[in-house]
Amino acid sequence: MRSPRIPILKLHNCLLVSIQWELDDKTALQFQEDLLNKIHVTSANGVVIDLTSIDFIDSFIAKVLGDVIDMSKLMGAKVVITGIQPAVAITLIELGIGLNDVLTAIDLEKGLEKLQQELGE
Amino acid sequence: MENQSCVKIINEWDIVAARQLGRNVAKDLGFGTVDQARITTAISELARNIYLYAGQGQVCIEKIYDGGKAGLQILAADSGPGISDLRQVMEDGYSTSGGLGAGLPGVKRLMDEFVIDSEPGKGTDIKATKWLR
Ligand SMILES: Nc1ncnc2c1ncn2[C@@H]1O[C@H](COP(=O)(O)OP(=O)(O)OP(=O)(O)O)[C@@H](O)[C@H]1O
Ligand SMILES: [Mg+2]
Numbered sequence: 001m002r003s004p005r006i007p008i009l010k011l012h013n014c015l016l017v018s019i020q021w022e023l024d025d026k027t028a029l030q031f032q033e034d035l036l037n038k039i040h041v042t043s044a045n046g047v048v049i050d051l052t053s054i055d056f057i058d059s060f061i062a063k064v065l066g067d068v069i070d071m072s073k074l075m076g077a078k079v080v081i082t083g084i085q086p087a088v089a090i091t092l093i094e095l096g097i098g099l100n101d102v103l104t105a106i107d108l109e110k111g112l113e114k115l116q117q118e119l120g121e
Numbered sequence: 122m123e124n125q126s127c128v129k130i131i132n133e134w135d136i137v138a139a140r141q142l143g144r145n146v147a148k149d150l151g152f153g154t155v156d157q158a159r160i161t162t163a164i165s166e167l168a169r170n171i172y173l174y175a176g177q178g179q180v181c182i183e184k185i186y187d188g189g190k191a192g193l194q195i196l197a198a199d200s201g202p203g204i205s206d207l208r209q210v211m212e213d214g215y216s217t218s219g220g221l222g223a224g225l226p227g228v229k230r231l232m233d234e235f236v237i238d239s240e241p242g243k244g245t246d247i248k249a250t251k252w253l254r
Contacts, residue, residue, distance in 0.1 A: 022141075025133045025169075056140075056158040058165040059223040087158035095162065095227035096213050 003027045008038045014046040014115060015039065015077075018108070020053050028064045035068055039077045046115040047072055050108045052083030062097045069102055078118050080104065082111035127181040128168075130199075136168040139180040146182045147193055150253055159231040160193060160251055166224040167197035167247055173218055175201020175245065185250070192252040195232075200244035207237060 003024060009016040015038055023031075035047065049065070051057075057065070069079045080103040084092075092099065103118065105111040126146070128139040143164040147157045164180060171178035178199025185192045204210050211229065216222035229235040232249040239245040 022137065024137050055154070056161040056165070058162045058169070059221045059227060060165075060169055062223070063221050085154075085158075087155040090155050091158045091162045091231060094159070094230045095223045096230075097221065097223055097227075 005034060006031045008035060010038075010042050010044065011112075013044055013119075013121075014048065014112065015042065015044045016048050016050070016108070018050040018052070023054070023061055025060060028061055032064055032068045032071070036071055036075065039072060039075050045077050046119055047077055047079045048082055048108060048111040048115060049079060050082045050111065051088070052085070052107070054088060055085060057088050057092055059095055059097065062092060062095070062099070066097075066099060066102070078103065078115060080111040080115050080118075082106065082108050124185075125181055125183040127179050129177070129179050130168050130171045131177050133172065136165060136172060139168040139182075140164045143180075143182050143193070143195065146184065147251075150184060150191055150193055152193070152251070152253060156251060156253075160195070163228045163231045163249055163251075164195055166228050167195060167249070170224055171197060171199045171201070175199035177201075178244075190252050192233075192250050195247075195249045197247040197249075198244070203241040203243050203245055204237075204239040205241045207239060211237075 072079050082105045105114045126142055128135055128142055140161045144157055144161045147160045168180050181196040183194045185194045209215055211226050213226045214222040228249055232251050234250040236248045
């Protein structure tokens with residue numbers, strides 16, 4: 001049994017990721033590696049990760065997400081997280097995970113706008 | 122459907138199976154989306170802890186009834202190394218695996234009742250309950 005890889009699209013200088021199914025641990029770690037490789041290959045300086053379809057996030061997935069944001073930053077790319085559902089926001093805070101310094105936006109469109117602002121374009 | 126269903130936790134895929142089972146039972150009982158997410162997250166934390174620290178074990182989901190109330194109970198059991206300092210593992214940020222250390226204290230906050238019973242060398246039993254309001 002194996003989930004397909006999460007597709008990563010390129011749009012101008014940005015990468016777009018929309019996570020469409022429940023993440024198992026291996027898929028999450030594979031995604032971390034794939035995203036960093038894609039940043040390297042494309043020299044993208046911004047990434048939007050859309051979580052609209054995700055209905056829960058546990059501490060492991062939160063750590064993978066937080067790590068990939070920090071790693072992208074080290075490589076010179078800013079990450080914006082979009083589409084966090086109410087139930088996900090509530091459970092993350094109750095878990096004690098604020099994702100504090102993370103850039104967020106309500107949806108993909110606003111996320112791209114925020115990224116362009118942040119990148120000063 | 123039986124009142125109790127169990128998933129053996131042996132590999133990472135069983136973590137996915139356990140939380141899907143929990144979500145289905147939670148939906149079936151009539152829990153709203155926020156409680157469904159709380160329950161799914163709690164199961165994911167407990168199942169992953171079994172996989173990581175005990176190697177294997179089992180997660181059971183039970184529909185429980187008390188007087189007029191209905192609820193969902195998660196029973197996570199393993200015969201792993203056990204936990205010697207229960208107070209320490211309930212502290213936010215305490216992790217022996219480089220994790221966030223959010224799992225156990227998080228489950229306690231996500232659920233209404235939380236009981237942990239562990240003996241070093243024997244294993245760990247955790248019972249967590251969410252009541253339908
Ligand atoms: N079933 C278990 N058997 C033995 N030790 C356990 C078990 N569950 C948890 N522990 C111990 O308790 C510690 C805290 O667990 P907790 O789930 O809170 O955090 P974590 O698993 O380290 O990180 P996170 O869950 O945030 O990814 C673990 O690091 C581990 O040492
Ligand atoms: Mg844990």
